[in-house]
Amino acid sequence: MNSRTYKSHNFGFTLIEIIVATTIFVITVSAILVLFGFVLRTNREVQINRKAAQSIRNFTEVLAREIRNGKIYYGTAGTDCATGNYSQSTNQTLAILTVDGDLLCFSLRTVSSQGQMNLQKITTTGTLEEVINSSSMYIKPGTFRFIIQPETDPYTQSGGLYPGIQPMVTIAAEFVVEEGNSSVTIPYQTSISSDVYDIPNL
Amino acid sequence: MKNIFLKTKTSQSGQTLIETLVAAFVLVMGISASIGLASYSLRATTLSTKQIIAMGLAREGVEAVKNMRDTNWLRSAMTTNCFNYFTQASNASCYQNWLSGGTALYNIAGATTGTNYRLGIDQAQATAYWKLTSATNNYGLNLNTTNPTYGFYIPGTIPTLSGTSVTASNTKFGRRITILQDGTFAPFSSATYLRRVKVSVDVWWADGTRCPVSDTPPTGSKCHIKLETYLTNWKNYEL
Numbered sequence: 001m002n003s004r005t006y007k008s009h010n011f012g013f014t015l016i017e018i019i020v021a022t023t024i025f026v027i028t029v030s031a032i033l034v035l036f037g038f039v040l041r042t043n044r045e046v047q048i049n050r051k052a053a054q055s056i057r058n059f060t061e062v063l064a065r066e067i068r069n070g071k072i073y074y075g076t077a078g079t080d081c082a083t084g085n086y087s088q089s090t091n092q093t094l095a096i097l098t099v100d101g102d103l104l105c106f107s108l109r110t111v112s113s114q115g116q117m118n119l120q121k122i123t124t125t126g127t128l129e130e131v132i133n134s135s136s137m138y139i140k141p142g143t144f145r146f147i148i149q150p151e152t153d154p155y156t157q158s159g160g161l162y163p164g165i166q167p168m169v170t171i172a173a174e175f176v177v178e179e180g181n182s183s184v185t186i187p188y189q190t191s192i193s194s195d196v197y198d199i200p201n202l
Numbered sequence: 203m204k205n206i207f208l209k210t211k212t213s214q215s216g217q218t219l220i221e222t223l224v225a226a227f228v229l230v231m232g233i234s235a236s237i238g239l240a241s242y243s244l245r246a247t248t249l250s251t252k253q254i255i256a257m258g259l260a261r262e263g264v265e266a267v268k269n270m271r272d273t274n275w276l277r278s279a280m281t282t283n284c285f286n287y288f289t290q291a292s293n294a295s296c297y298q299n300w301l302s303g304g305t306a307l308y309n310i311a312g313a314t315t316g317t318n319y320r321l322g323i324d325q326a327q328a329t330a331y332w333k334l335t336s337a338t339n340n341y342g343l344n345l346n347t348t349n350p351t352y353g354f355y356i357p358g359t360i361p362t363l364s365g366t367s368v369t370a371s372n373t374k375f376g377r378r379i380t381i382l383q384d385g386t387f388a389p390f391s392s393a394t395y396l397r398r399v400k401v402s403v404d405v406w407w408a409d410g411t412r413c414p415v416s417d418t419p420p421t422g423s424k425c426h427i428k429l430e431t432y433l434t435n436w437k438n439y440e441l
Binding site: 031035038042050056089090143145149154164166168170186188189190192193194197199 | 233236243246250251254255258259261262265266269273275331332347349350351353354437
């Protein structure tokens with residue numbers, strides 16, 4: 001009798017209840033795990049985009065400062081920047097004569113064994129500076145262009161083909177930004193007009 | 203015995219249907235809210251990539267028009283018949299063709315009500331690379347990353363300058379430049395050559411169902427950025 005009374009108070013879970021509870025638990029946990037993975041991926045992409053936005057802004061501003069403060073140089077400036085480069089349809093160099101009289105040469109530089117490229121700035125004294133100061137952002141070398149209009153010197157009235165045209169630089173580049181195993185490619189294009197008004201009037 | 207059996211039966215309290223429904227509803231609401239939040243943040247990231255590109259293109263539009271004004275200054279002769287605000291006489295030095303263009307110059311005059319332009323590339327004319335074409339449609343940009351001789355984002359086909367509409371098959375980016383002659387207050391209202399122009403550049407893009415493909419800029423700020431600047435004829439004012 002005693003044992004029977006004790007037994008009747010022994011409320012446990014039935015097998016069905018345990019199976020149902022486990023199923024619900026597994027479904028909920030797997031849903032949360034999927035969501036967590038999704039949030040992680042989103043977070044990585046947010047980081048990539050923030051990095052891309054910062055790097056591209058930096059890249060554009062550095063070039064814009066040099067182009068506006070200096071003067072586009074049409075002669076030879078160092079080994080990479082040669083006279084007549086701007087006439088090529090695949091031009092990847094830009095020479096700037098600064099107000100201090102320095103010559104700057106912007107050109108692509110290989111930064112890794114995988115052929116990844118960055119933009120570099122070389123002065124006549126040989127100082128080298130990377131324009132993109134980021135280890136995880138690269139330029140696809142085949143897509144990079146400096147399109148300079150006019151192609152030949154507008155600063156001379158005699159000898160120049162296109163005198164009096166305010167120079168303008170169009171920059172086209174595919175930027176690759178990496179973060180972990182993810183990467184994003186951004187085809188970017190913008191133009192910067194010179195601010196120098198000492199071109200002789202016609 | 204019967205009484206005891208009945209008593210045990212009534213003390214068996216489970217969840218009612220209402221309670222179960224409420225619990226399920228709360229669970230579904232919670233999960234769908236978090237999924238919605240996650241998908242929203244994913245969409246926001248793709249949006250920021252488009253915004254980076256759009257900002258570059260809009261900046262290019264502003265720079266191109268500024269460059270045209272500069273070229274008009276540098277390639278035209280100075281005259282001495284411009285309006286002098288202090289003496290109220292037309293005897294000031296200026297470049298009177300800074301807006302209207304002429305031989306090998308650009309026409310960036312616009313209109314007092316605003317004129318819409320497409321910014322094209324004129325391959326045939328070496329002295330004028332950029333070209334503004336007055337247009338009411340076909341503001342689309344094609345993408346060419348394999349041979350970017352004229353840049354990545356090309357308006358239409360070079361050298362026809364005919365433009366292309368914003369479609370689902372090209373970049374889905376559109377760019378429209380509006381030039382408005384603003385003479386609403388002095389000194390810009392006083393004389394022909396003393397106007398100022400307001401340059402507005404709209405860049406917009408299509409993005410799924412949120413921003414449908416359109417050849418005209420959307421009214422809001424969704425998938426759309428707008429840059430504005432004022433250009434004046436400030437060079438070489440003297441008596």
